[in-house]
Amino acid sequence: MLSEELQARLDTLPTAPGCYVFKSKKGVVIYVGKAKSLRARVRQYFQPGSSDYRYFVPLLERTLGDIETVVTASEKEAVLLENSLIKQHKPKYNVRLRDDKEYLSVRLDKKAPWPRLEVVRRPRADGAEYFGPYPSATDARRTLALVNRHFQLRTCTDDEFAARTRPCLEHQIKRCPGPCVLPVDKGEYDHQVRYVELFLRGRSTELVEGLEREMKSAARALEFERAGRLRDQIHAVQRVTETQRVAEVSDRDRDVFGMYREGDCVVVTTLLVRDGFVRDTQTATLTKVELPDDELIAQVLQARYAAEGATIPDEVVIPVEPEGLEGIREWLTETRGRAVSVAVPQRGAKSQLLALASENAQHAFRERRVAAKQAEGHAEALAKALGLEKPPVTIECLDISHHAGDETVGGLVCLRDGVPFKPRYRGYHVRTESTGNDYRAMHEVLSRRFRRAMNGEDGWEFPDLFVVDGGRGQLGIAVTVMQELGIKDLAVCSLAKERENVLGEKVVDRVYQPGRKNPVTIRENGAALVLLARARDEAHRFANKTREDLLKRKQLRSELDTLPGIGTKLKVVLLRHFGSVSRVAAASLAELTAVIGAQRARGVYEHFNPGVLQLPDE
Numbered sequence: 001m002l003s004e005e006l007q008a009r010l011d012t013l014p015t016a017p018g019c020y021v022f023k024s025k026k027g028v029v030i031y032v033g034k035a036k037s038l039r040a041r042v043r044q045y046f047q048p049g050s051s052d053y054r055y056f057v058p059l060l061e062r063t064l065g066d067i068e069t070v071v072t073a074s075e076k077e078a079v080l081l082e083n084s085l086i087k088q089h090k091p092k093y094n095v096r097l098r099d100d101k102e103y104l105s106v107r108l109d110k111k112a113p114w115p116r117l118e119v120v121r122r123p124r125a126d127g128a129e130y131f132g133p134y135p136s137a138t139d140a141r142r143t144l145a146l147v148n149r150h151f152q153l154r155t156c157t158d159d160e161f162a163a164r165t166r167p168c169l170e171h172q173i174k175r176c177p178g179p180c181v182l183p184v185d186k187g188e189y190d191h192q193v194r195y196v197e198l199f200l201r202g203r204s205t206e207l208v209e210g211l212e213r214e215m216k217s218a219a220r221a222l223e224f225e226r227a228g229r230l231r232d233q234i235h236a237v238q239r240v241t242e243t244q245r246v247a248e249v250s251d252r253d254r255d256v257f258g259m260y261r262e263g264d265c266v267v268v269t270t271l272l273v274r275d276g277f278v279r280d281t282q283t284a285t286l287t288k289v290e291l292p293d294d295e296l297i298a299q300v301l302q303a304r305y306a307a308e309g310a311t312i313p314d315e316v317v318i319p320v321e322p323e324g325l326e327g328i329r330e331w332l333t334e335t336r337g338r339a340v341s342v343a344v345p346q347r348g349a350k351s352q353l354l355a356l357a358s359e360n361a362q363h364a365f366r367e368r369r370v371a372a373k374q375a376e377g378h379a380e381a382l383a384k385a386l387g388l389e390k391p392p393v394t395i396e397c398l399d400i401s402h403h404a405g406d407e408t409v410g411g412l413v414c415l416r417d418g419v420p421f422k423p424r425y426r427g428y429h430v431r432t433e434s435t436g437n438d439y440r441a442m443h444e445v446l447s448r449r450f451r452r453a454m455n456g457e458d459g460w461e462f463p464d465l466f467v468v469d470g471g472r473g474q475l476g477i478a479v480t481v482m483q484e485l486g487i488k489d490l491a492v493c494s495l496a497k498e499r500e501n502v503l504g505e506k507v508v509d510r511v512y513q514p515g516r517k518n519p520v521t522i523r524e525n526g527a528a529l530v531l532l533a534r535a536r537d538e539a540h541r542f543a544n545k546t547r548e549d550l551l552k553r554k555q556l557r558s559e560l561d562t563l564p565g566i567g568t569k570l571k572v573v574l575l576r577h578f579g580s581v582s583r584v585a586a587a588s589l590a591e592l593t594a595v596i597g598a599q600r601a602r603g604v605y606e607h608f609n610p611g612v613l614q615l616p617d618e
Helices: 004-011 038-044 073-088 137-150 158-163 184-202 203-221 226-240 293-305 325-336 349-386 438-454 474-486 529-556 569-577 581-586 589-596 598-608
Strands: 018-024 029-035 064-071 104-108 115-119 131-132 254-262 265-273 277-286 315-317 339-345 392-402 406-416 426-427 465-469 493-498 511-512
Touching: 004 038, 004 064, 018 038, 018 073, 029 038, 029 073, 038 064, 038 581, 064 293, 104 137, 104 184, 115 137, 115 339, 131 277, 137 184, 137 226, 158 569, 184 203, 203 226, 254 293, 254 349, 254 511, 265 293, 265 349, 277 349, 293 325, 315 349, 325 339, 349 529, 392 438, 392 529, 406 438, 406 529, 426 438, 426 529, 465 474, 474 493, 493 529, 569 581, 569 589, 581 598
Parallel strands: 254 315, 315 339, 392 465, 465 493
Antiparallel strands: 018 029, 018 064, 104 115, 104 131, 254 265, 265 277, 392 406, 406 426, 493 511
């Protein structure tokens, strides 16, 4: 039974559009929703015999402590407010969607003298063109590689571009004209930029027509080499287009959302339809989803199109009609600046597109289920081999890396259900060891990691199995740390790399456990060893990357760090303007003054040219 206070609240709810917020008895926001009529929507949750199947609905009477409502002027404002409240409070029962900043986009700044493509995580209102967002780094970089293969735009950063003195490998393999050092026709380069923009927008027909016109013009001018390059570009674009499935003859851009769910696991697939072709397919897997299909689709649309610079098509096709559909349509139209329609088709060509998207979602769900079963089998085999009480769900692995004894780091990775779980990756800069002693470095890193778990810090819980990269010696260090900290119930083992013995025979990976002199017998290439090797190899990769990143940061320290009156910001300004330390050193006093002002310029100039300036006013 609801309290009298909450019951009275239900009776006085407004009929206007807006958002409603359910709070627990502890005052924690547990659910946020929107409605075109707050009274009608909220009262549905508490009507006897409600058809709402979300498992948290029956718990509301026991857990609900308060209901808050926010009236908005329109359904569109309710959509915006709901998205903002979900991001702010991260309610337990709303779908766990990634924040916009985690999506990747491809940026093209056509205002730059020699534009290039780059992958960015946070689009800005800087006048550049943004394409995306892409749900994963793989999708974004696959697009980038495709463009670099077929169109000749530079790939180097602005700093690299300014510092180059000769063409790079990209020019040698004919993927860049080399504008950094070679006299490149600016008009022809701008043509390539335009073609790249058409390609990324999915305008294949317009792109091919433009390339064909330019090819014929080059042939008439007897520029056969250029005509041949254009012909190759046309064939490349046509090959990419021909591999895509024809959706329908239409010049409208569409995003088609298909969905497949089993219980609280949902897969949402988005087909990007451009010029009548399915240009790309993007899939997101959501777990522990308690929302009904209509509210889930509404939140997916908000998460996808709320990102600054997100590409909003002419039409959005969805499988179910969400609450406040008109508000979503108005919000998309206002965000895009042109009319956007939202369709829920029942028949015709659009329904066939919807069926195709749902088919892809179902296929992705089945693939995920197969992968999950495979990971479960690997974990069961590992538990049996190591004598664990239950199959390990989370496995952590540590590897130590250093560069000739310097830049010693520890790379800690985590596998969850057999796949990398990046939120629990940790990179350690070893503080006490600088001579390349892996044992001392491992002792420090393990002590730091295990202490945080013992302190109960959030996100630092002990895994089901801890693996150290190495043999009996590394395992002994792990056991010593556990004894020092009083840890008794953590399963731990070590994995020694494959090697050759004195007879030249190959000795496969060996697994050691505490209290055992000989390695555990595990079948070569068996499921248990595959899982351990996956963790070990990922830890090795991550440790090396951590060390390389540290080395790069140290290499950035240069003679500019010792300049009088030059801090970090001014150092960046100098490097961006001149391109390298050597060019800063060779710059004239007037050039330096134009960049950082007269007083600082004088100090920099005297540092690189001692004794040249004899008088204060010279």
